[in-house]
Amino acid sequence: MIRRSNGPATVENDMTPMIDVTFQLITFFMFVLNFSEAEQDERIQLPVSQLAKPAEGVLETPITMQLTADGGVLYAGEVVPVDQIDRPLQQEREIIEAAGKDPKQATVIVRADGRASTGDVQQVIRICQEEGFERFALRALYKPE
Amino acid sequence: MTALPRRRLEKVAINMTPMIDVVFQLMIFFMLTLNIIAPEGDFDIRMPLGKSAGQPSDDLQLPPIKVRLTAQADGSLAGIGMNGEPVSDFDDLRQRVAGIVDAAEASGAVAADVELELDCDYNLDYANVVSAITAVSGRVDDGRVIEMIKKITFAPPGTD
Numbered sequence: 001m002i003r004r005s006n007g008p009a010t011v012e013n014d015m016t017p018m019i020d021v022t023f024q025l026i027t028f029f030m031f032v033l034n035f036s037e038a039e040q041d042e043r044i045q046l047p048v049s050q051l052a053k054p055a056e057g058v059l060e061t062p063i064t065m066q067l068t069a070d071g072g073v074l075y076a077g078e079v080v081p082v083d084q085i086d087r088p089l090q091q092e093r094e095i096i097e098a099a100g101k102d103p104k105q106a107t108v109i110v111r112a113d114g115r116a117s118t119g120d121v122q123q124v125i126r127i128c129q130e131e132g133f134e135r136f137a138l139r140a141l142y143k144p145e
Numbered sequence: 146m147t148a149l150p151r152r153r154l155e156k157v158a159i160n161m162t163p164m165i166d167v168v169f170q171l172m173i174f175f176m177l178t179l180n181i182i183a184p185e186g187d188f189d190i191r192m193p194l195g196k197s198a199g200q201p202s203d204d205l206q207l208p209p210i211k212v213r214l215t216a217q218a219d220g221s222l223a224g225i226g227m228n229g230e231p232v233s234d235f236d237d238l239r240q241r242v243a244g245i246v247d248a249a250e251a252s253g254a255v256a257a258d259v260e261l262e263l264d265c266d267y268n269l270d271y272a273n274v275v276s277a278i279t280a281v282s283g284r285v286d287d288g289r290v291i292e293m294i295k296k297i298t299f300a301p302p303g304t305d
Contacts, residue, residue: 015161022168029175047272049279051290052186067271109187112271117220119267121274122299129192137187140275145285 043068047114052140059107059137061099063092065128067112071120082123089131103132111139188278190297209260209298210245212238214277216269223266225277235280242281246293257295264300 044066065073065085072079075088093103108128112121125136213226225232232238242261249259261281265274283292 012158015165019161019165019168022165022172026168026172026175029172029179032179033175046185047275048183049186049188049275050285051279051283052188052275054184054186104193107189114270114272114275115220116271117267118214118216118265118269118271118274121271122265122301125192125299126301134191134193136190136192138190138275138278139185139187140279141183142186143183 043074044111044113045069045115046111046139046141048143049140050143050145052142054142055137059109061096061101061106062109062137063089063106063128063133064109064111065124067110067116067121067124069113069115071117073124082120082127085124086127086131089127089133093131093133104134106133107135107137108133109137109139188275188282188297192298209262210242210281210294211262211264211300212277212281214263214265214269214273216266216273218268220268220270222269222273235276238277239280239284242293243284257292259294260296260298261294262298262300 066075067073067082068079071082073082073085074080075085080088096103096106108125110121110124112124128136211228215223215226217223225234225238227238227241232241246259249255263274263277278297281294281297283290285291
């Protein structure tokens with residue numbers, strides 16, 4: 001049997017499997033990328049708990065109060081003393097009310113450093129209560145033993 | 146009309162090099178921005194104004210359990226007390242609370258109705274509060290979490 005040659009054959013690498021694998025890898029890294037990092041500040045070291053349950057779904061109108069170890073509240077990128085957070089909270093409440101929602105249904109996420117004073121945390125909670133917020137989520141790092 | 150010259154059909158080879166370059170760049174970007182962090186979890190507390198002073202939130206037959214956490218000058222934990230009795234550590238606290246919850250359930254009450262009030266020194270490190278909440282809100286039995294107390298309130302700061 002005679003085979004006909006089609007001229008000089010060029011050796012071609014089939015790139016398809018490599019590109020497939022690479023796209024898989026990109027997809028993987030895209031999915032594990034943490035988008036909520038903006039909420040997490042390295043200035044705050046959360047206390048560790050084995051029972052802190054990861055949030056089920058997205059919280060409705062969450063307000064995050066980040067409390068540093070030396071008793072300041074991180075708000076809009078600035079450190080605000082605890083006793084001055086009533087004004088920003090008032091604005092938050094007005095925004096929630098303007099959107100037709102009830103502040104009582106909003107959740108205040110308290111991300112306090114493990115070394116912060118409990119009294120400061122309680123003061124933050126009290127000011128939030130005075131502004132009409134009722135639901136609080138004390139945030140901790142989840143580490144099973 | 147002149148006939149177009151017939152061209153031989155040629156296989157068009159697409160140059161893959163720029164695409165592979167870009168793809169590798171993307172992959173390296175996502176690999177470098179990846180930082181593995183422990184997931185965060187919440188303790189949900191519902192605490193309306195005026196309900197933190199120790200009175201039961203509704204017509205409750207069970208008096209709230211009072212847990213007192215005292216601090217040393219540097220903010221570390223000095224001692225734990227429950228209903229006026231000293232408690233050695235958070236494991237001991239968990240066992241005592243479990244005993245109260247079990248007794249309440251045995252008497253027909255719902256465990257979720259048991260209320261607990263945390264009374265902490267002002268300068269106590271917050272990590273101890275989270276440890277105390279962890280101790281009273283559940284226990285891990287054979288890998289399963291058994292919930293204990295859900296209603297946790299704070300005593301007003303500065304009270305003794």
